Amino acid sequence: MLDLAQRIVFCALLGSVYASCPPRCECSEAAHTVKCVSRDLRSIPTGIPxxxxxxxxTGNQISRIGPESFKGLDNVTNLSLSNNRISEVESYTFAGLRSLRSLDLSNNxxxxxxxxxxxxxNQSLRELNLSRALYNHSSVMDLATSLRWSSLGTLRGLDLSDNSLIYLPSRxxxxxxxxxxxxxxxxxxVAIHNSTFSGLENLQxxxxxxxALKTVPEEGLRELDTLPGTALLLGENPFTCKCxxxxxxxxxxxxxxxxxxAEGLMxxxxxxxxxxxxxxxxxLTLGCHQRNAGADLALQTSYVFLGIVLGFVGLIFLFVLYLNRKGIKKRIYDMRDACREVWEGYHYRFEIDSGPRLSQVSSGGDM
Known part of the structure; x- marks a missing residue:
């Protein structure tokens, strides 16, 4: 009996050592839970059971996390690191958490x-929460690279809400x-482009x-049509209802x-x-086609009216010419006679200047 009691005490002491709780944290072995909430921690505490x-x-002052932060925590399934002011996440930070299914990095x-x-x-991660997690919208390029290179082939849920994202990189x-x-x-x-949601065949x-969607152009509509089995939520966007x-x-x-x-979209x-x-x-509501038809009719009417005016002006011009036909004819004859006289004068001077005999007579008279 004494040996049994000693063994029980020894196991209890050993269990207490194994189940020791890090300073400024709360541990519950029965619930398999450790909480280090708002304790002004500067790094991930060591000695987590x-x-x-x-x-x-959560709620601490941890600026960076890396591969050394979570060693020996093979059983962690749900990890919440929200509201810690984390600015840098190194590669393979969570690689040792071989049972991890849910990761919350929101509010960083x-x-x-x-x-x-x-x-x-083991690609065990199923849920990734990055709501309010990006420093600014430019961080989306780093995120795109990480989503491409990290092993996330079994991820089921991704939360990127409240990040002031202006655009999403292709693919x-x-x-x-x-x-x-x-x-x-x-x-x-502001827009949905081609290949924005490429590869999401199982999206529900x-x-x-x-x-900030004012409309969804035809390119975006085609992109959404590549997700035929996906339920969509489009409310609270500033849709501009114009032509x-x-x-x-x-x-x-x-x-x-x-x-x-759909019923609530306004x-x-x-x-x-x-x-x-x-x-x-x-x-029927916007009347775009009606206005376009009216504009086309007005344009056609203006062209017809302009043609009538020009035709009328042409008729007046021809009528004036007819009334002044005698005077015009006399002026034409006068101009013809004047041109003929000028031409004959030039011809005469040319003959004088070019005739050899006349040139000699002219030179002898000079002598």
Whole structure:
């Protein structure tokens, strides 16, 4: 019995050592959770227990993370690093987290994202939250490179909302073949171009709400049509309902089944069209074709009127010529006689100057 009791005490002591909690953190072995929240940490703490599956290190002052930050944490499944002011993520930072499925880097200031920053062994990562994570919109180029080079072939959800993105590089998501949910809400995207969503054959939901889309041109419509199985959210965009938006309006009506907020899409500009349903916008509402037909008719009418005026002026001119035909004829004869006299004078002078005999007589008389 004594040996058994000693063994139990020894195991308890050993377990307590194994399950020691880092300073300024809270650990729960029963919940497999460690929380280091708002403790003014400058780096990822060491000594995190190996049983940890849920690791929350948030609200601190950590500026950089690298491969040495998460060693020995093979069991971590959910990792939250939000609101830490992280500005740099090195390549292979999360490579040792071979069980990682969810990574939250939201509310940081990522200015430098290395090419393989999100690589995880076994490609276990399923959810990546980068909402409010980019330092500015120029960081999207680093992000595009990292999404291309990191092993994210099994990623299911990507959140890029609230990042002030103005544009998306071509084929930025082409290596995320398993992606099912893409959140791009509350950015400043002004257009959808060809190959923007290339490679997203399995995408189920695309959120484009609260951007700066005034319309979606035909190029963008073709791009969205490459995602026939994707549910779309397009609300809270400043759609400008003027001539030229008809193809987009017709596309919305044709694609209502896949646009979850189609009924709520409204015109924002001009003021006369504000709060008019985008589904109701068409040639009848805008009157573009009617105005174009009217403009064509007015142009044709002006051409006809100009032809009539010119014809009338020509008739008057011919009539004036007819009335003054005698005077005109006399002037023509006078001009002909004057020209003839001038010509004869020049001809006479030429003969005098060129005749040899006349030239000798002229020279002898001079002598």
């Amino acid at each position: 190996g049983y940890t599956r849920n690791l929350f290190i 200031q990522l200015a430098v994202i290395h090419p393989q920053a999100f690589t995880v062994q 930025i998501f082409c290596h995320l073949s398993s992606l099912q949910r893409l959140q791009l809400s509350n950015n400043s995207l 939901e695309l959120d484009l709400t609260l951007n 030229g938006i008809e193809p987009f309006a017709l596309w919305l009506n044709r694609s209502q089944g896949r646009i979850r907020d 015109c924002a500009f001009p003021a006369s069209m504000r709060n008019v349903s985008m589904l109701a916008v068409g040639t």
